Amino acid sequence: MRIGVLTGGGDCPGLNAVIRAVTKSLIGQCRAEVIGIEDGYAGLMEGRRRPLDWASVSGILFNGGTILGTSNRANPLASEETAERAVAQARAWGLDALVAIGGDGTMSIAHGLMQRGLATVGVPKTIDNDIEACERSFGFDTAVATVTEALERVQTTGQSHGRVMIVETMGRYAGWIALEAGMAGAADIILLPEIDYDPERVLEICREREKRQRYTVICIGEGAKPVGGTWTIERRVEASGGADPIRLGGVAHRLREWLEPRLDSEVRATVLGHVQRGGSPTPFDRVLATQYGNQAAQLVQQRRFGHMVTLTQGRMGSIEIERVAGRQRRVPLDHPLLNAARQIGVSLGD
Numbered sequence: 001m002r003i004g005v006l007t008g009g010g011d012c013p014g015l016n017a018v019i020r021a022v023t024k025s026l027i028g029q030c031r032a033e034v035i036g037i038e039d040g041y042a043g044l045m046e047g048r049r050r051p052l053d054w055a056s057v058s059g060i061l062f063n064g065g066t067i068l069g070t071s072n073r074a075n076p077l078a079s080e081e082t083a084e085r086a087v088a089q090a091r092a093w094g095l096d097a098l099v100a101i102g103g104d105g106t107m108s109i110a111h112g113l114m115q116r117g118l119a120t121v122g123v124p125k126t127i128d129n130d131i132e133a134c135e136r137s138f139g140f141d142t143a144v145a146t147v148t149e150a151l152e153r154v155q156t157t158g159q160s161h162g163r164v165m166i167v168e169t170m171g172r173y174a175g176w177i178a179l180e181a182g183m184a185g186a187a188d189i190i191l192l193p194e195i196d197y198d199p200e201r202v203l204e205i206c207r208e209r210e211k212r213q214r215y216t217v218i219c220i221g222e223g224a225k226p227v228g229g230t231w232t233i234e235r236r237v238e239a240s241g242g243a244d245p246i247r248l249g250g251v252a253h254r255l256r257e258w259l260e261p262r263l264d265s266e267v268r269a270t271v272l273g274h275v276q277r278g279g280s281p282t283p284f285d286r287v288l289a290t291q292y293g294n295q296a297a298q299l300v301q302q303r304r305f306g307h308m309v310t311l312t313q314g315r316m317g318s319i320e321i322e323r324v325a326g327r328q329r330r331v332p333l334d335h336p337l338l339n340a341a342r343q344i345g346v347s348l349g350d
């Protein structure tokens with residue numbers, strides 16, 4: 001058996017752990033030959049690959065990013081000609097299946113290639129933790145750890161100067177990172193995309209805290225918006241396979257500009273950006289990503305093509321890619337953590 005592996009879309013802590021687990025499981029269990037495709041679908045269309053053997057995936061578990069490189073622009077489904085070229089390349093390499101590790105766009109393309117005759121298995125990845133049928137995505141724990149540390153650090157400046165400190169997290173339209181890191185990092189106010197915030201309420205809390213505690217820490221998800229307002233869009237990018245071309249960013253500055261003239265305290269905003277996506281995965285993410293990779297190898301051996309790895313109620317499973325492509329798992333409004341936050345006096349801006 002000869003299996004191709006690629007990583008598409010943005011990088012994410014744990015990608016190398018998946019590559020390692022897929023490769024070692026396939027070599028160890030069925031003596032498969034594993035081929036790494038470089039820079040996502042770009043490498044598939046341009047015929048760029050390298051062998052993945054036991055030695056080449058050893059020692060990569062701790063490393064962030066992806067040893068294969070990635071791309072979120074290359075789209076074999078851009079035309080019938082490019083789709084045929086990608087499938088023909090896979091045939092020329094003698095691939096029996098392709099394991100595609102990536103986000104929404106990567107999964108949609110995997111599904112499209114499957115329909116054109118290339119057997120595929122998907123491994124979903126994102127720090128945002130917003131994948132349907134995956135209660136925990138690898139990379140999320142690492143991102144939460146990074147944001148938590150940042151919240152702890154800005155607390156020092158907030159306390160010393162008596163300031164309002166705003167920290168903006170990634171997460172797109174889902175508030176998982178902001179919610180969990182906000183709780184772990186002792187934020188006083190947590191603003192999520194799922195709950196439009198009332199700026200007057202945020203102001204009121206900052207004013208109260210100015211009197212009582214001198215400082216306030218606000219953790220805001222990049223997809224948060226004020227009641228009646230819109231998202232803060234930083235830019236639009238080229239995105240393949242129906243992936244979202246909108247890049248959010250800057251909502252912390254927007255809130256700072258609104259709050260500062262209304263308060264006695266100075267207000268500072270920190271946008272963490274890609275710091276949250278970089279670096280070594282946490283032990284939890286290394287284990288989780290290893291499970292995702294191992295499960296992908298099982299799906300290949302069971303010939304469950306067109307399926308994506310899932311995690312529900314702590315168990316690895318799979319689901320047809322087409323059933324989840326394009327769907328997002330956002331924080332439900334009855335999530336127990338929202339309740340707990342409110343009960344310990346953390347404001348959700350509503």
Ligand code: F6P
Nearest residue numbers: 010126127128170171172247248
């Ligand atoms: O989906 C992961 C993510 O890091 C989001 O949290 C963020 O909005 C986006 O990707 C940033 O994308 P890019 O790396 O293309 O700027």
